[in-house]
Amino acid sequence: MTEEPQTAEALMRSRFDAFKSGDSAWLLRTWHPSTRPEDLDLSDNPRWRGLQVLDTVEGRPDDTTGIVEFRASYIAAGELRILQERSRFVREDGRWYYVDGDVR
Known part of the structure; x- marks a missing residue:
């Protein structure tokens, strides 16, 4: 991922693509430090x-928080299985981060 x-x-959506391709570096980079795991084995x-x-x-460009279900x-x-999650995001220093989510 080159553009934030x-x-x-x-x-x-970019994190979903990263899960699909196994890009753990992007997932960790976009995970908020307060909840980010040490490493991610995919x-x-x-x-x-x-x-x-x-x-x-x-969750718009000028917001500081967002939720995406x-x-x-x-x-x-x-x-075939389904994962449904209501995810929380925060924007700090102009960058969005995944914080956590509730699986439904």
Whole structure:
């Protein structure tokens, strides 16, 4: 990723792409330091298929916080599964970060 995402939704979409491609460096770089893990092992990462944004609250270029609710489909153990999460984002020093989320 060369350009910083300008909205919380754009960051969430870039993180989904990073999960799909196994780009743990981007995931860690865009994870807020207060909740970021030391490292991220994606060796058992499922095969991510699709993404659907269900809701956004704030998260625009001039906001400081944002929420994005999404549904992501993936294949694990030969079965199609769905992950639904309501994710929280914060913008600091002009950059958006993923903070955490509630899986539904």
